[in-house]
Amino acid sequence: PSLTHLYRQRYKTAFQDCMGDFDVYVKPILQVLLAANGPLPTDLLSCAMVGTDDRKRERYMRMVQQLCRSVDNQKKAWKLTHKSYKDWFQEPGHDFSVDLVEGHRQLAHLSYKAENWVMDSPRGKYLLRHGVYHAVQCNEVVQARTHLLFQFKWLLERAKLGPPHALVLDGNRVAREHQDRAFELLHSALRLMQSGLATNPLQMAGQLVGRLMGYEDAATKFHEAEIDTLLTTV
Numbered sequence: 083p084s085l086t087h088l089y090r091q092r093y094k095t096a097f098q099d100c101m102g103d104f105d106v107y108v109k110p111i112l113q114v115l116l117a118a119n120g121p122l123p124t125d126l127l128s129c130a131m132v133g134t135d136d137r138k139r140e141r142y143m144r145m146v147q148q149l150c151r152s153v154d155n156q157k158k159a160w161k162l163t164h165k166s167y168k169d170w171f172q173e174p175g176h177d178f179s180v181d182l183v184e185g186h187r188q189l190a191h192l193s194y195k196a197e198n199w200v201m202d203s204p205r206g207k208y209l210l211r212h213g214v215y216h217a218v219q220c221n222e223v224v225q226a227r228t229h230l231l232f233q234f235k236w237l238l239e240r241a242k243l244g245p246p247h248a249l250v251l252d253g254n255r256v257a258r259e260h261q262d263r264a265f266e267l268l269h270s271a272l273r274l275m276q277s278g279l280a281t282n283p284l285q286m287a288g289q290l291v292g293r294l295m296g297y298e299d300a301a302t303k304f305h306e307a308e309i310d311t312l313l314t315t316v
Contacts, residue, residue, distance in 0.1 A: 117185030
């Protein structure tokens with residue numbers, strides 16, 4: 083009578099032999115897949131699994147990939163074949179319900195790790211591009227501000243990935259939910275350095291120093307330790 087009925091029957095059959103493993107192996111993959119803000123690299127799907135049995139990991143990865151389509155010939159990035167899957171898995175009250183916020187949290191926490199701030203892998207590119215988005219979606223706005231936007235290495239790699247205005251958009255995401263003086267200064271600097279970053283992303287260091295060194299208000303002796311720390315790192 084409906085897609086809901088069809089999916090319920092299909093997945094009762096598909097998962098009937100592995101419901102004992104569903105929460106450990108399958109649900110974490112579904113959570114990140116549904117939360118993804120674009121095609122999700124295969125290794126991000128794999129690292130979402132909690133279980134450590136390699137044979138089961140491979141089996142359930144293939145199972146979940148049946149719900150997806152690859153966006154490239156090498157099958158290195160995946161997205162759900164239809165929006166109705168995402169709607170159905172988010173419906174509460176059935177055996178396969180998925181918490182989308184938890185998927186955002188998993189991806190946000192991966193994006194906070196400095197070893198993932200690299201552009202030479204699909205995983206690194208995805209987390210650099212969408213880390214702030216996922217953090218905001220799971221209400222970790224302060225973490226996005228502190229662990230990403232106030233880290234020079236992240237700012238530099240994000241600028242190199244481009245486009246230049248993406249840094250401003252990430253700042254906008256945080257600014258809609260949180261404001262403080264240090265972040266306002268940084269956000270303003272990111273807006274003003276767009277033309278320089280468009281010329282060469284490696285101007286990030288010089289732009290930050292040039293835009294932020296004069297932040298102190300001579301009249302009030304206003305001082306922001308986080309800005310000093312960031313400039314010392316630069």
